[in-house]
Amino acid sequence: MPRIAVLIPCWNEALTIEKVVTDFRAVLPEADIYVYDNNSTDGTAEIAKRAGAIVVHEYWQGKGNVIRSMFRDIDADCYVMTDGDDTYPAEAAREMAELVLSGRADMVIGDRLSSTYFEENKRPFHNSGNVLVRRVINLFWGRGREEIRDVMTGYRAFSPLFVKTFPILSEGFEIETEMTIHALDKNLLLMQVPVSYRDRPAGSVSKLHTFRDGARVLKTIFMLYKDYRPLRFFLAAALVLTLISLSLFLPVFHEYLATGLVPKMPTLVTSGFFMVAAVISTGIGLVLDTEVKNARKNLEIQMNMIRMLMK
Structure with a gap:
């Protein structure tokens, strides 16, 4: 029973x-x-x-x-x-x-x-x-x-x-x-x-x-x-960081094209930091996605072993 x-x-x-x-x-x-x-x-x-x-x-x-x-x-x-x-x-x-x-x-x-x-x-x-x-x-x-x-x-x-x-x-x-x-x-x-x-x-x-x-x-x-779902999570974070970076960079770039000058250097540097953070976030997502896939493989093996023991 x-x-x-x-x-x-x-x-x-x-x-x-x-x-x-x-x-x-x-x-x-x-x-x-x-x-x-x-x-x-x-x-x-x-x-x-x-x-x-x-x-x-x-x-x-x-x-x-x-x-x-x-x-x-x-x-x-x-x-x-x-x-x-x-x-x-x-x-x-x-x-x-x-x-x-x-x-x-x-x-x-x-x-x-x-x-x-x-x-x-x-x-x-x-x-x-x-x-x-x-x-x-x-x-x-x-x-x-x-x-x-x-x-x-x-x-x-x-x-x-x-x-x-x-x-x-x-x-x-x-x-x-x-x-x-x-x-x-x-x-x-x-x-x-x-x-x-x-x-x-x-x-x-x-x-x-x-x-x-x-x-x-x-x-x-x-x-x-x-x-x-680390890849999706960190890609979403990277997208947000990229949008912030572009919102800071584009006005500075537009002014540079018009005058040849970069009067807002701190803004340009800050936009660069945000873009670097976006790249790092993407890299973290790729690495963790590989780890999660390996953990899924190990779990499948554990499940197979448990099923064998249950028979």
């Missing part, structure tokens, strides 16, 4: 964690349900243990840190990740797991935004933030692919290939964005399943800080674009 692991990262979810564990146990009775408690002070760990979950304590604060430990510690044929706040329906877990177990997906996204998210979610800036992040991701990574409809959902299923080759760098809520970009950039099999969404019950408080965590997500997208 395939081994299925349900992963539930938690921080102060005493109000909902028992129901989440019970619901997923009903849908996936053969699964091992793991609750990784991230320094809760409201008894979340004790409630989860009484509900039948395997409870592990992760003391390094942050959702990304919790998921890093989960992926390192747990071996399974399919991983289903959800949140402990009872906003995702357990009923979708079987379909998501089957997509992974049948080999049709390395990551399955539980898509909230195509169903009830905008009606249920009571935080308007979260709505606009999700739409903004989705558009940016599809702009940078979505060419020739099916549009990613929900980048920041916490409801996902993974193959062992994804889990054991995903280098987690994020520490907080930007982890879902990093997962999505990794799957797109590495050409992993990606499927999307629309799931209903319900807002947190009364008394349950979101741990997501709209503006602070939103800024972290956008920073993550920016940094990963630089890391994964």
Whole structure:
């Protein structure tokens, strides 16, 4: 029988964690349900243990840190990740797991935004933030692919290939964005399943800080674009530097043609510095692009070795 692991990262979810564990146990009775408690002070760990979950304590604060430990510690044929706040329906877990177990997906996204998210979610800036992040991701990574409809959902299923080759760098809520970009950039099999969404019950408080965590997500997208697509990134920088250089140089050159004099020598020198910076930026992009391609080759070899070990 395939081994299925349900992963539930938690921080102060005493109000909902028992129901989440019970619901997923009903849908996936053969699964091992793991609750990784991230320094809760409201008894979340004790409630989860009484509900039948395997409870592990992760003391390094942050959702990304919790998921890093989960992926390192747990071996399974399919991983289903959800949140402990009872906003995702357990009923979708079987379909998501089957997509992974049948080999049709390395990551399955539980898509909230195509169903009830905008009606249920009571935080308007979260709505606009999700739409903004989705558009940016599809702009940078979505060419020739099916549009990613929900980048920041916490409801996902993974193959062992994804889990054991995903280098987690994020520490907080930007982890879902990093997962999505990794799957797109590495050409992993990606499927999307629309799931209903319900807002947190009364008394349950979101741990997501709209503006602070939103800024972290956008920073993550920016940094990963630089890391994964360095040639495009540094060519864009070189283009900007070139335009600045030309905007400074052309008036000086025009005056030189008209008078034979260069009265604005500092401006001419500054334009030269900008042009040199543009050339350097292009060189950096070419070098880093070669490094990224070599890293992609190494990752492909690692994936092949993991597939051999899984057989």
